[in-house]
Amino acid sequence: MNNVLYTIFVISISLLLGKVANYLLAALPASLYGMILYALFLQLNWFSANRVTKTNQWFIKHMGVCLVPAGMGIINHFELIQQHGIALVIIIFSSTFILLTVIGYLSERFLITPDNYKSETTKGLR
Amino acid sequence: MLTTFIANSPILASLVITLITIATYQLASACQQKWQYIWLNPMLFSICILVPFLLLTEINYQEYNQTTQVLNLLLEPAIVALGLPLYQQFKQIRFYWREMTAILVFGITVVITVSFILAMWLIKAPEIAIALSLKSVTTPIGITLTEQLFGDSSITAFAILIAGLFGALLGPQWLSFIGVNSAKAQGLAVGSASHVIGTAVLVRKSAEHGAYSSVALILSAVLTALISPWLIPLLQILFN
Numbered sequence: 353m354n355n356v357l358y359t360i361f362v363i364s365i366s367l368l369l370g371k372v373a374n375y376l377l378a379a380l381p382a383s384l385y386g387m388i389l390y391a392l393f394l395q396l397n398w399f400s401a402n403r404v405t406k407t408n409q410w411f412i413k414h415m416g417v418c419l420v421p422a423g424m425g426i427i428n429h430f431e432l433i434q435q436h437g438i439a440l441v442i443i444i445f446s447s448t449f450i451l452l453t454v455i456g457y458l459s460e461r462f463l464i465t466p467d468n469y470k471s472e473t474t475k476g477l478r
Numbered sequence: 479m480l481t482t483f484i485a486n487s488p489i490l491a492s493l494v495i496t497l498i499t500i501a502t503y504q505l506a507s508a509c510q511q512k513w514q515y516i517w518l519n520p521m522l523f524s525i526c527i528l529v530p531f532l533l534l535t536e537i538n539y540q541e542y543n544q545t546t547q548v549l550n551l552l553l554e555p556a557i558v559a560l561g562l563p564l565y566q567q568f569k570q571i572r573f574y575w576r577e578m579t580a581i582l583v584f585g586i587t588v589v590i591t592v593s594f595i596l597a598m599w600l601i602k603a604p605e606i607a608i609a610l611s612l613k614s615v616t617t618p619i620g621i622t623l624t625e626q627l628f629g630d631s632s633i634t635a636f637a638i639l640i641a642g643l644f645g646a647l648l649g650p651q652w653l654s655f656i657g658v659n660s661a662k663a664q665g666l667a668v669g670s671a672s673h674v675i676g677t678a679v680l681v682r683k684s685a686e687h688g689a690y691s692s693v694a695l696i697l698s699a700v701l702t703a704l705i706s707p708w709l710i711p712l713l714q715i716l717f718n
Contacts (some may be wrong), residue, residue: 364555367555381703384557389561412563416503417524417618418550422621423521434588439601447589450589453667459660
């Protein structure tokens with residue numbers, strides 16, 4: 353229970369500072385500043401990563417339910433889907449595959465050094 | 479009838495409708511746990527059940543959104559909570575972060591530009607174009623960024639789901655087909671294109687696939703957040 357309150361406290365502090373950062377610097381949404389600050393606090397060991405891990409993971413695991421209301425907005429877009437459904441799917445499909453190809457190809461080309469690659473392929477064969 | 483109920487006792491209505499939403503989501507999660515199908519995504523499943531429910535009960539979206547405010551309020555702390563995986567991945571990317579960042583920045587710039595231009599060309603609505611260009615990041619961050627840029631966040635939420643499913647179901651095969659076979663490259667590609675849904679599939683292939691996929695998922699979300707507030711207004715100028 354202690355760690356639950358600790359986690360809520362650390363997340364709230366990060367979000368609060370995120371709001372300040374958003375007010376001063378604009379550009380990013382407050383919650384994203386909060387996320388970056390939270391990671392930074394853990395990295396600097398200002399707050400204990402061990403104590404927040406369990407509650408935080410529970411929070412992330414069930415986060416999807418908070419997104420349902422946003423997704424429900426689709427109810428106002430039946431007309432758009434009727435008119436442009438195929439265009440929507442084409443755009444999503446093609447851009448997803450472009451991204452997959454670009455990142456996959458570049459990573460294969462630039463992130464894998466020859467001996468590194470060898471060890472990985474042998475691992476795959478085993 | 480339900481509309482007057484919502485107007486007369488907002489707190490009770492809030493409680494009931496939020497509970498229905500949570501229960502539906504729980505049911506969907508339980509089904510996915512049991513059968514392990516990727517397309518049985520809890521959010522997609524919940525929307526497919528709740529949309530007919532709202533239509534039947536004649537609750538409009540504004541009313542639904544108002545009564546589920548609690549869930550919306552939790553979205554901000556939920557995004558902050560993603561700082562923990564970001565911190566955990568720091569160690570993973572320590573040695574490669576320059577190369578990885580460069581690759582992801584390039585990929586994200588390409589995908590935002592392509593989606594935006596395609597959407598403006600085919601659909602001609604800026605708020606839809608913004609929503610579609612932010613569809614490769616994890617849902618909470620995609621929604622927040624879209625709202626900040628005045629796009630339509632419900633379209634983002636849906637497009638993110640579909641992109642996630644495409645990449646998760648076809649991504650690994652496609653990558654093998656074009657000759658991208660290493661765990662690192664496959665992980666990074668699927669993680670950046672299909673976020674959590676893709677990562678959930680890749681984890682089954684190998685732990686290394688899963689690790690790189692989660693690196694890409696979190697890093698590409700942060701980078702998209704940094705790039706999109708500059709890139710999208712630039713693209714908008716292009717179309718004015």
